[in-house]
Amino acid sequence: MAVPNINCKTCSNQNCLIKKNIDRNSIEQFMPDRSTIVCKKGQQFVMEGAPTNGLFFMNKGKSKVLKTGIYGKEQILRFVSNGEIIGHRGFGVREKYSISAVALEDSVLCNFTDKTLKKMLKEIPELTYDLMLFYAYELNIIESKVKAIAQMTVREKVIDALLYINRKFGVNYKGLLDLKLSRKEIAGFAGTTDEQVTRTISALKKEGLVFTIGKRIGIVNIDRLRMEISEHNYFLDS
Known part of the structure; x- marks a missing residue:
């Protein structure tokens, strides 16, 4: 699977936080810092315990996000589809990923390093606000699920x-x-x-x-x- 030439402005993932803010002139300077990663089905691209390397945005494909429990049992936290973020729980606060991520089909991901993202968030307040809303929504979902699953x-x-x-x-x-x-x-x-x-x-x-x-x-x-x-x-x- 060849590495595609991705242009954020023409990307079809309307829910992607980068895509939503791509019309801001100040975001253009960060595009050369984006990496494109191609994963085969079954390939692990985030490893629990590995040093953090920014956020991954699913350009095309599907993946599972998981943690390893006692006796090596796999607990799947969520599934990821086009435009969604992976690795956000470790961004800015951890030096190592607390989760793993595995491609469920051939997938293409975009990656921005911690350093680049921190600079983007400082210079683009709209992107910072959107990311804050995303975190708040994720927290609400997690709290609701924990309560329901227990019952x-x-x-x-x-x-x-x-x-x-x-x-x-x-x-x-x-x-x-x-x-x-x-x-x-x-x-x-x-x-x-x-x-x-x-x-x-x-x-x-x-x-x-x-x-x-x-x-x-x-x-x-x-x-x-x-x-x-x-x-x-x-x-x-x-």
């Missing part, structure tokens, strides 16, 4: 994970979730085990709420699944 049953956790993936990535032409994940990865995100995920999906299939083709999953009745977790008053939007 959910295994079935509700799996349903919540499937609805999250559906909202974030949509479906392909076959009606299957447009993110291919193993049962282990779903379990790592839902906070349960592979076996419990398999049993729950089998039960949902028997009830006509989901269907599968190979290892991929499609949702038949989104409203019914939403109703099952509605008492938690919680829907993760991103």
Whole structure:
């Protein structure tokens, strides 16, 4: 996969914080400092415990952000799609990344170093404000999820994970979730085990709420699944 020639002004990622502020004349001076990184599916591009190297912006592709728990168990914190940021929790406050990130498909990322970003934030107040709003939103999402997950049953956790993936990535032409994940990865995100995920999906299939083709999953009745977790008053939007 060749390294593409990315132009921030013509980039299609309208949600990217850099793209949103690209019309500011002062941001042009920082464009030569951006690095482009190409990752193959399964490639790790952020390693937990490694020295921080700025923020990564997903130009094209999908990835998972995770932490390693006890006995080496993988806990997936979130999934990342086009325009989103990776590595922000370590920016400015840590010398090492507290998370890992792995490409779920062939992906292209943009990277700005800590030094460049700090200078950008000092000189472009609009970018600083947008990043502050992003952090506030992320904190709200995390707090809401921790509260809800602590009260959910295994079935509700799996349903919540499937609805999250559906909202974030949509479906392909076959009606299957447009993110291919193993049962282990779903379990790592839902906070349960592979076996419990398999049993729950089998039960949902028997009830006509989901269907599968190979290892991929499609949702038949989104409203019914939403109703099952509605008492938690919680829907993760991103």
